[in-house]
Amino acid sequence: MLRAIIDNLKGLYSLLVGLSITGRFLLSPQRTVHYPRQVVAPESLASFRGPLELVPSADDPAKTRCISCQMCVRACPDNCLKVVKGEGGKAPAVWVYDFSLCCLCAACVEACPASALRFSHKVYLTALTRDELKLDLLADLKARAAKAAGGADARPPAQPPAGLEPQARL
Amino acid sequence: MSGLGFINPFGVRELPGTTTGDFYTANFAQKAQPGRVILNLGPQHPSTHGVLRILAEMEGEYVWRAEPVLGYLHRMHERMAEVKTPQQFLPNMGRVDYLHPLAWNWAYVGAVEKLAGLEPPERAQWLRTLSCELNRISSHLLWWGAFVMDLGGVTPILYAFEEREKINDILQIITGSRLTMSYFRLGGVCADADDRFLALTREFVPYLRERLKMYRGLVTDNVILRRRLEGVGPIDVDMCRRYGATGPVLRAAGSPNDLRRDVPYGTYPQHDFWPATGFPDDCFGRYLVRLAEIESSLDIVEQAVRGLPPGPIMVDKPPKANFKMPAGETYFAVEGARGQVGVHLVSDGGKNPYRVKLRAPGFSNLSLFAEAAQGTLLADAVAILGSLDLVIPEIDR
Structure with missing residues (x-):
């Protein structure tokens, strides 16, 4: 019984850790290039x-x-x-x-x-x-x-x- | 549901005894017991990564019997090899397995080189190792995202794609493409690594190590994922042996088989790494094996960047368009992201090979699904399917 409660609490904690990571990324700047409003820099296409x-x-x-x-x-x-x-x-x-x-x-x-x-x-x-x-x-x-x-x-x-x-x- | 003649949008059909559905369904349904439902997973189901089709006989939520139906993506690659010269067939190898094209590049080029007695220069060998391992990491990253998406977590694949894009940017510098790469040539590679490539690779290794820690917090330690995977779909060494499963599936089962160490090729004997074993043989073990392999591949990449020797990237006299292989037969296998990638090549001394057999690891890995999925819940069967890391174009060839 006690074991199950501890397991569930640990599980809840792991969910909080995951949520905090997602939250951190939510507030960080975007990583994608929004075509066609933005385009990839020509030097990235040097050997394309x-x-x-x-x-x-x-x-x-x-x-x-x-x-x-x-x-x-x-x-x-x-x-x-x-x-x-x-x-x-x-x-x-x-x-x-x-x-x-x-x-x-x-x-x-x-x-x-x-x-x-x-x-x-x-x-x-x-x-x-x-x-x-x-x-x-x-x-x-x-x-x-x-x-x-x-x-x-x-x-x-x-x-x-x-x-x-x-x-x-x- | 039975008796209503009900067909719902998910493909559940009221079947036993009747002959609705196509040939495969009708044939499969003949052995079904009354009251059971035949379920078609695929061929275009979001959880099957392509046009794979699984027929399942369902007893409530439990899979009683399952059978994969293949061939929706058959493109006659082996036949094409017979009507094209080796140089012309090379671009095909990037299309067979689009997630780890460089392993297939290596398998075919290696087979021809073995037959023709070509020995690529040392720098080319190191570049092959370096690019192949970067490609393996990107393959595992995509699998990681897709697998978690199968289990219902849609966000992680977007994190995986951020890293994958970085690897694509790096590999694009030397290979010129981002997906269906054709980088290896008979007797070497087609482009040399420049400073930008090496600088970006050096930057990338510690970056991904940091990100893997984030992956752990985000997904690996997550209680929902663990309860979905732990103890689900055990696959032991015996079952792997019977079906010929190789790669991470076999290593998770506890056998440290890795062609990079067992039958060393290229520069792998000079690298310090060890196949990832010692994990449980369930879905969670297969998950951990692949994450551990990303780390060991990062080690190899780091060593390859450090040890990259100067020199030429092609043999002195590269094979011309009229190149003829000596008559004979050879087999060359490399360790792909999914297991043993093999090319069996028979030549009669002409311009084109007489026969080429491609050994796709995914085909053997999929074969054991029918047995592994027996008696599991449908949701667990999807988890097992995902944990096998299937690439359908490679299976159907």
Whole structure:
């Protein structure tokens, strides 16, 4: 009888300990990043694997380093790349990448002899249909070059939606 | 309830003798005694962590007979291994067990390396240990939260996720992803650890040790949890042996089996740790074993960060896309968060393996559920199910 009472009192005490811990955390600042009001800081995405992008060549930011050798196409386990060689020279005419199939394994990045591929850090990419995820990487490269306008290898960090302040994490 | 032809939203069906329900239910119900209720737990039940389905024959609140139904998440991983080169199949390993992907990475890479006679450089080996142990901690943390949530405590999983996010942030630096990691390569690893990774890991170890003390006050000592778990679902060594259960389930039963010590691989012989044993063989013991394993993994992480040697992270001539394995057969097993993760690989000398068998620890651990749950209360059966730490994609493969 006495034993049971003591056990129950101890049990009640353990509940109070748990409640005090919860109470302490209730009063501490929040730990989550409230997307879309806040976004993750770009340095936290330094090695994040987003959709692929082409690396611009050293002399012209709108030109690709790709030599259309098809090594990436052969290495890809998901068959999500399509590279077609252009007329005259090695430069590709078509470079289509189906992000909806990609498993972000980096097999293409590692297979590329010209180091023409890398992962972007686009974490805010959204699409309504699968077709929108078939990305034309040559057009993407030209758009980036036009945007940068100078700075041969300017790699834009992940672009948060306009008007949002990145919140430092880690 | 019986005789009313009543179907309620929880899946309770008035059954014996009738053939309502699908093939499995009808088949299971044939052996049911009159007056008993057949209960479907799952395949999409909040307490089954995925699309696992348990059929239970209920006598009041007691489980008379239980039977797991598998295969809802079968994705033909073994077949995919036969039609892809080893390099192409590697990303699959992160998808088999999404909570401890690096153990599966290691098992497959290890099997191919063993067959091809590749010896990764020392730094790569240490990085493998380091990342694999961090991943084990994150797996156990998620289990801890999910298990307590199964038992009715919803808050702790949010605390667990705070730590898990920190580990994800750390592992993202080297692996590039947060969940389905594919970090190991044939003959090494794909990225080197930078200063930021090492600094964050060093910071994280004492931080988690402090948090584990908080876990103790919040959950482990809690009287409600203890009365839910103590003495519930005893699983002894004999039962583990019969079903092939490994990992924390076997260690809680009292057998100090741990592949990291029994069949040492990688750099584990150079680490100072001991498999966690000496706990009761009930649900509470399995709970304590995993918390103790987080601590021993933290020790290994600390030692690995301290002892990380300089050097290359890939062999001199890494296997190319046209890499062909020598003909032969091999088996390589590592200790995953749930037990023995094994890859049996047969090669005929071609580009693709001839046959790959993946040994998932969760499959064996789930097999003993039918016996362990016999005669328990339904709520206790859910506690037993949770204490086995099941990852359904791994079981169905």
